[in-house]
Each structure stands twice: as structure tokens, then as C-alpha cells.
Amino acid sequence: MATIIGGFLMPHDPLIPSMTDAPPPAQRDAVLNAFAAINQTLKERDADTVIIIGDDHYALFGPHCIPRCLIGIGDVEGPAEEWLGIARVPFLTNEPLARHIMTSGFADGVDWAFAKAITVDHAIAVPHHYAVKSNPKLRTIPVYLNCGVLPVVDSRRAQAIGQSIRRAIDSWPGDERVAVFGTGGISHWVGAAQMGQVNEAFDRRVLGLAEQGDVEALMAIGDAEILETAGNGALEIKNWICAMAILGDVRAEIMAYEPIREWICGCGFAELKAA
Amino acid sequence: MSTNALEKALWLIGTNPAEAARFRDNPRGYADGFRLDEAEKAIMAAMNVGAMARRDANTLLLMAAFIAVRGPQAMADYMQSMNTPA
Numbered sequence: 001m002a003t004i005i006g007g008f009l010m011p012h013d014p015l016i017p018s019m020t021d022a023p024p025p026a027q028r029d030a031v032l033n034a035f036a037a038i039n040q041t042l043k044e045r046d047a048d049t050v051i052i053i054g055d056d057h058y059a060l061f062g063p064h065c066i067p068r069c070l071i072g073i074g075d076v077e078g079p080a081e082e083w084l085g086i087a088r089v090p091f092l093t094n095e096p097l098a099r100h101i102m103t104s105g106f107a108d109g110v111d112w113a114f115a116k117a118i119t120v121d122h123a124i125a126v127p128h129h130y131a132v133k134s135n136p137k138l139r140t141i142p143v144y145l146n147c148g149v150l151p152v153v154d155s156r157r158a159q160a161i162g163q164s165i166r167r168a169i170d171s172w173p174g175d176e177r178v179a180v181f182g183t184g185g186i187s188h189w190v191g192a193a194q195m196g197q198v199n200e201a202f203d204r205r206v207l208g209l210a211e212q213g214d215v216e217a218l219m220a221i222g223d224a225e226i227l228e229t230a231g232n233g234a235l236e237i238k239n240w241i242c243a244m245a246i247l248g249d250v251r252a253e254i255m256a257y258e259p260i261r262e263w264i265c266g267c268g269f270a271e272l273k274a275a
Numbered sequence: 276m277s278t279n280a281l282e283k284a285l286w287l288i289g290t291n292p293a294e295a296a297r298f299r300d301n302p303r304g305y306a307d308g309f310r311l312d313e314a315e316k317a318i319m320a321a322m323n324v325g326a327m328a329r330r331d332a333n334t335l336l337l338m339a340a341f342i343a344v345r346g347p348q349a350m351a352d353y354m355q356s357m358n359t360p361a
């Protein structure tokens with residue numbers, strides 16, 4: 001059976017690599033240091049596979065096809081965006097485990113869309129760049145949930161997908177040491193009239209609920225409320241909910257939080273630890 | 276009215292530089308290629324993102340298409356359009 005050796009919540013803000021020095025140095029360093037700490041922790045725990053849960057930004061997938069949930073089971077490279085300032089590279093992948101998560105999910109009621117060759121966007125590529133890429137043995141399995149195009153995935157469904165991934169990991173005969181990243185959020189308005197605002201109170205509420213391990217309360221925050229008070233980007237807390245569901249009964253230990261106007265985002269980091 | 280067609284056009288412009296170039300060369304002609312009504316063609320050709328947002332076009336697409344056409348240096352114009360009342 002594969003072993004889950006850690007879970008983390010983190011932003012995937014594309015302005016972190018593309019406008020790294022825009023915020024005050026203390027805020028910038030808090031974010032970069034949190035990524036570095038995750039990277040170091042994965043090395044210390046000898047992680048060999050990371051499942052990165054992100055969401056497309058209506059770029060990889062278009063009006064012709066919006067998958068509700070998608071898993072990369074084959075070739076992975078990224079990032080798609082040249083303007084990120086991150087060179088596009090092939091990712092190390094764990095195709096056998098990815099395929100097992102998919103087929104196990106089919107039997108489990110999760111109708112995965114799947115990608116046999118995908119160029120991931122910043123949602124996967126930013127966490128990979130800062131917390132994975134320097135580790136020569138760490139393989140990536142990308143998972144996309146639709147948090148960006150209405151109707152978005154239901155939060156309870158995001159949880160169910162995470163629970164299915166957990167059952168797949170538990171039933172896998174390999175000896176992988178698996179880490180899980182829930183990425184995105186917290187408050188930000190992408191492309192909206194309010195872009196640049198950060199709702200720190202909302203962000204701290206989300207982090208507080210994660211600290212309490214209160215996933216039910218996180219799922220109870222309705223999409224309409226999120227859109228109104230924290231912006232379309234805050235719908236990405238569904239990625240966090242999915243990650244928490246993979247880990248099981250966990251509480252978040254906050255690593256960093258910075259409301260960064262220059263990066264138009266409330267950037268929160270946490271480690272998920274057994275409750 | 277077709278938000279679907281607006282989003283189709285915006286997605287093409289925002290994800291394919293050749294489509295963005297076609298739009299820049301002839302905005303109205305580009306808009307004529309989609310199943311849009313006259314008002315939609317006008318706001319699309321003008322890249323009036325505020326007006327398209329009020330028709331429920333996804334703001335992820337609006338920003339990507341705008342940047343593809345005008346460049347990131349024009350984001351102040353984008354925000355002005357998004358914050359201009361109808």
C-alpha cells in the first residue's frame with residue numbers, strides 16, 4: 001500500500017513567478033520561504049509522488065469542453081504560459097498510480113476526464129516550480145477540478161473526489177510515498193472589476209476553519225457567497241477541500257498568510273496534520 | 276444574445292496568437308464570424324470588456340483576450356472598462 005506522507009495547502013498565483021519582486025520584501029519572502037519549507041519537508045520525508053490539485057483558468061479547456069474533474073495519466077509538461085517566466089519542462093510522472101486513481105475512481109462513481117498528454121497551466125506549474133522541481137525523484141500527478149467556469153464543481157463533490165483518490169491510494173499495491181497539494185485561493189478577483197482587492201477577513205475565516213479541521217463548514221460556504229465576498233479565485237478553496245478529503249481527519253497548521261495586493265491575492269499556506 | 280458565442284470568440288483570441296492577430300487586423304470582420312447579435316458584435320469588436328462582463332462573459336476569458344489583443348501594459352484600460360457603469 002502506498003503511504004501518504006504529507007499534505008499542504010498553498011497558492012498558485014501566477015504573479016509569484018512573473019512579478020516576484022512586486023510586493024514588499026517581507027511578504028514576498030514569507031511566500032517563497034513557505035514554498036521552500038514544503039520542498040524541504042518533502043525531501044526529508046522521502047516523498048516520491050505528489051498529487052497536485054489545481055484548476056484550469058478557462059485556457060487549457062475551452063467552451064467546447066469543460067471537464068468537471070480531470071487527471072493527467074500520461075505525459076505532463078508545463079507551464080503553458082510563456083509569460084510566467086518559468087521555462088517549460090517535462091514533468092516526472094507516476095503513470096501507474098495515476099491510472100489506478102482513474103480506474104479506481106470509475107468503479108467508485110467518479111467519471112474522470114483524463115489527459116494522455118497535457119501542458120499544465122500555472123495552477124499546477126507554480127507549485128511544481130517552487131516545491132517539486134528541484135527534487136530529482138519526485139513525480140507529479142496533476143488533478144484539475146473545475147473551479148473557474150460556472151457551473152463549477154460542487155464543494156461536496158470535490159470532497160467525494162478526494163475521498164475516492166484516498167481509497168485508490170490505500171488500495172494501490174505499490175510502496176509510493178505520496179504528498180498532496182491543494183492549491184489556489186484564497187480571496188482574489190481574476191479579471192473582475194474588483195481585481196486587486198483582498199478580503200483578509202474571508203481568508204482568515206477559511207484558514208481558521210481549516211485549522212479546526214472543519215471541512216463541513218468550509219463546504220457550507222456557498223458559491224454565491226464566495227463570489228460576492230472573496231472573488232472568483234476564492235472558489236479554488238474547492239481544491240483545498242479535495243486535498244483535505246484525501247488526507248482524511250486532519251487539521252491545518254498555518255505556515256504563512258499574506259494579503260498581497262501586488263499579487264492581487266490572499267496567499268495562504270498550511271500543512272495538513274492528523275487531527 | 277449569445278454569451279456562449281462571445282466566450283468562444285474570447286477563448287480563441289486569448290489562447291491562440293494567430294486568432295488575436297486576426298482580431299487586431301479586422302475586429303468587426305472577426306466578430307462577424309461568430310453567432311452574435313449586432314450589439315454583441317459591436318462590443319466585441321471594440322473589446323469593451325465591461326459591456327461583455329455585464330453580459331456574463333467569464334472574466335478569466337475577458338482578461339486573457341484583452342491582454343492578447345492590447346498587451347499587459349494596457350491593464351489600466353481594462354480596469355477602467357470593467358469599472359465603467361453601463
